Amino acid sequence: MTLDDLRAFVAVCDTGSLSAVARDLGCTQSAVSQRVKRLERELGVALLERQPRGVAATQAGWILHRAAAEGLSGLDHALRRLRDLRQGEVGTVRVTTGATSVRHFMAAGVVDFRRRHPLVSLEFQTENSSRGCLKALAANSADLAWITIREPVRGVEQRTVVELPWVLAVRADDPLAERAAIGPEEFAAIRHIRLPENSLSRLRLDEHLTRRGTEAVSTTSVADWDTAILLAELGLGHAVVPALPGWREPDRLDLRLIPIPWLPPLAAGWAVRRWEALSPVAIEFAETVTADLVRRAVGPS
Numbered sequence: 501m502t503l504d505d506l507r508a509f510v511a512v513c514d515t516g517s518l519s520a521v522a523r524d525l526g527c528t529q530s531a532v533s534q535r536v537k538r539l540e541r542e543l544g545v546a547l548l549e550r551q552p553r554g555v556a557a558t559q560a561g562w563i564l565h566r567a568a569a570e571g572l573s574g575l576d577h578a579l580r581r582l583r584d585l586r587q588g589e590v591g592t593v594r595v596t597t598g599a600t601s602v603r604h605f606m607a608a609g610v611v612d613f614r615r616r617h618p619l620v621s622l623e624f625q626t627e628n629s630s631r632g633c634l635k636a637l638a639a640n641s642a643d644l645a646w647i648t649i650r651e652p653v654r655g656v657e658q659r660t661v662v663e664l665p666w667v668l669a670v671r672a673d674d675p676l677a678e679r680a681a682i683g684p685e686e687f688a689a690i691r692h693i694r695l696p697e698n699s700l701s702r703l704r705l706d707e708h709l710t711r712r713g714t715e716a717v718s719t720t721s722v723a724d725w726d727t728a729i730l731l732a733e734l735g736l737g738h739a740v741v742p743a744l745p746g747w748r749e750p751d752r753l754d755l756r757l758i759p760i761p762w763l764p765p766l767a768a769g770w771a772v773r774r775w776e777a778l779s780p781v782a783i784e785f786a787e788t789v790t791a792d793l794v795r796r797a798v799g800p801s
Contacts, residue, residue: 501542503575506568508535509547513565516554539564573640577777591781596625596636597646600726604744605646605662605768608796609789616788620781628723629698630771637773643782648700649767661769661790662797664742666705667757669732676738677756684714684762690738692716693728701725701766705740708763716740729755742766745796 511521512532522529540547547561557565580592595606602610602624610622625642627633633645634653649660668682668690676682676690687709695702709715720737722728728739733755742765743757770786772778778786 501539503572505535505539507572508532509539509561510565510569510572512536512548512555513557513561516551516556518555573773574777576640577773580779591779592621592623593779593782593785594623594625594641594643595646595785596627596633596642596644598628598633598724599626600724601646604725605793606789609785609792612792613785613788617781617784620785622785628696630700631698634771637771643772643778644786645771647768647771648704649769650700653771655773656771657773657775659770660767662745662793663765663767664744665765666740666760666763667743668760669729669739669741670756670758671733671735672754672756674735674738674756676758679758682758682760684712687714687716690716690740691720691736692718693731693737693739694718694721695725695728695741696721696723701742704766705763712762742768745793 508521508525511524512518515521518529518532518536522532525532536548543560543564545560546558547564548555549558597606613620614622625636627636630645630647630650633642633647634656636642637645637656647658649658652658668676670676676686679686695705716738718737720731722731725739725741725744728741731737732739740760740763770790772786775783
């Protein structure tokens with residue numbers, strides 16, 4: 501039994517396909533099958549069974565899969581950390597987050613980090629939801645995830661970095677544009693541009709509105725906060741969005757951002773499997789982005 505055998509077996513269980521794993525490994529399907537058979541001979545049990553489409557783990561197979569996947573993930577972490585420690589300033593930081601999060605939360609931090617660590621490789625992986633980011637962590641394809649903070653998740657450590665107040669984005673000539681704040685009673689009059697169904701921020705917002713017995717009429721849905729802001733600026737509706745650090749109202753003459761003080765702020769921050777298992781450069785990247793956001797939060801408004 502070798503590590504390569506276990507890696508191949510875990511991959512087959514995850515994909516349900518010998519041929520797909522063979523393509524990923526750059527070998528033949530027969531070679532992947534032989535690795536699994538070698539494990540079966542050593543353990544004395546069947547690990548896979550044929551299905552109409554592909555293969556599936558047997559009960560014994562799933563027992564081995566759970567143990568092997570956890571062990572390989574920990575080993576990969578250790579090997580990467582040892583490699584980064586050995587290489588010093590050279591290493592890789594893998595970050596998963598939403599499509600617009602780098603612009604709004606990380607831009608200045610990335611520049612600062614790159615200036616101090618020009619040889620470190622930064623890899624950004626885009627997901628369309630916090631759930632997708634957490635899956636990337638579980639699959640060991642990311643070191644750090646920037647997410648909307650949620651209820652505790654087993655095997656994940658979360659740290660809140662910023663709390664974002666909600667605002668109503670409207671066109672400058674909209675009747676609501678001169679309001680100092682938006683109250684619950686005014687929601688019935690807005691043309692709500694909804695966030696995507698799989699968005700945790702959409703879920704949080706809907707929960708708050710439901711508790712208040714408030715509902716907004718909506719005929720438009722978008723994939724991200726930036727698109728919602730753009731449509732509001734064009735006068736196509738009203739966007740209820742968190743006030744992101746990268747937005748500056750004076751730069752957008754046709755837009756007004758009106759506070760909604762009765763909505764609890766939206767928390768955002770880092771998620772990792774274990775902070776102590778991160779490489780030094782990954783920890784420094786997270787700390788650099790955090791320090792920049794904290795400076796902006798306490799700076800002049």
